Amino acid sequence: MKVLVLTEQKLMEFLASARTAYDVRVPVSLHDGTRVIGRLGEGPLAIKGGAINQKITSIFFPHMETVLKCSNGGFESPEPAPKPMLVVGFTKQDADCLEFIDRFYNDKFRDDVYFNKRDNAVIVCVSGRCGANGKLLKVSGDNCDMELICDGQDYIVRAYTDVGKSLIEDIGSTEIVPEETLEQIEKESDQLCVEGLDLLNAASKLLLEDKVPDEFWQSISDRCIACTSCNLACPTCTCFDVFDRTNGCGIDRWRIWDSCQLDGFMREASGHNPMGQELIRTRRRIHHKLAADVTRWGHITCYQCGRCDNVCPTGIGIMSVCKEMVEKYG
Ligand code: SF4
Ligand code: SF4
Structure with missing residues (x-):
């Protein structure tokens, strides 16, 4: 079976090239070793190590954000970001959580502030042999746009959605990975979490x-x-809770996690x-x-x-x- 395999170096190159069209966010390591989602280059790439500690859905639902601006001219909603995000580092469980909060924020009332960031965002899951202390991370399947399945060193790349497929077309060259490797990872993955x-x-x-x-x-x-x-x-x-703050010529309405x-x-x-x-x-x-x-x-x-x-x-x-x-x- 032919599948796309990337070394970490090739993955970095791919992510760097994706910055033309996307605001690329990846797990990076802080000075104290904590892994967080940051911008590419903000710290050493830290894809391996399992789920990051922070609430990963904070990418789209941050701790604090303005939801409405009010000044002499009336009310304004925050503008959508200029580029959609491409976020690497979701586990299968994280992608399931995201799928749920997508439903939550679109139930009866659509939360535009959330969807300004979430619409058109590309979700890249990480799975396989790259959890904390080498633990296996469950394979996601199709609850994301793309998946990086680690074989212990390199990443087997899978795309599930049209946008994911067009992104990996740009990567070009394919290499062969032994079929047993992927099959074995998937078999072990099926046993997890039961x-x-x-x-x-x-x-x-x-x-x-x-x-x-x-x-x-x-x-x-x-x-x-x-x-x-x-x-x-x-x-x-x-x-979340809401509160108002003056902004010099009016007030901003903020929300903050509760x-x-x-x-x-x-x-x-x-x-x-x-x-x-x-x-x-x-x-x-x-x-x-x-x-x-x-x-x-x-x-x-x-x-x-x-x-x-x-x-x-x-x-x-x-x-x-x-x-x-x-x-x-x-
Ligand atoms: S999704 Fe479940 S396990 Fe994860 S933080 Fe929430 S309650 Fe805990
Ligand atoms: S609020 Fe209570 S249950 Fe939650 S983390 Fe703190 S001590 Fe634990």
Whole structure:
């Protein structure tokens, strides 16, 4: 089988050439070794290493942004960016998260501020033998435009959409990769995440059947320090707050990520707070993705990206909570 294989050097050349038409974003390494999504050349390319820590959907839904400008002349929405983005570094789970928030921001009301960035953006997933400590990253399949499947060193390139296919046409030369390599990676990839999904489904069932008592949520919330890291890292957390700032000749309306773990999350102007207890807020963090969203969207909205379990300083990310819940009540 003939497939396109790129060394990291060739990949860099391809990405550099794509800058003519795209605002290219890639995983780069900061001075302290942290991997973040940045512009090509902003730091050493750091594609290998697994999911980046930051909320990857922040590319299209940043921590803070202006949503409306108001001055003497009236209201203005922010302009679309001059070039669409080409973003490398999504894992399969990240691409699933993105697919969900695309639906979320287009449900009933289309969020133009989000789609100004998201429309025409090219998503490039990274998978194969390039996770943290050589761990295998699940192969994405067609939930992205292009995929770089690492064989341990180089990248096997696959394109799924028209835009992805036209981009790889520009790369030109093809090389041969042994068929077993790709087949073996795909076979191993198919075995991944089954256990995690079973656990989420079991926890979801318990919540939908209302089999988890308050004493469980009390014991979890006693361990929460409300640092908000879980929400700020989660690619499917979409809650935000709005505030106004003067801009010299008028005001700008901004939005900023919110966190359901904060006391003021749902507090109303009257002072009434329907989520005034930590127990309720902790329950909501898990219940929302595993039960409320099942009712609303027809599926769980946690895609096991692993971020909330990685960042929670007290060990109560979603998978840890589900494990405890299923052990106790399953
Ligand atoms: S694992 Fe945690 S951070 Fe990732 S999608 Fe699920 S809830 Fe969000
Ligand atoms: S990361 Fe952990 S401690 Fe921090 S708010 Fe989330 S659940 Fe609570």
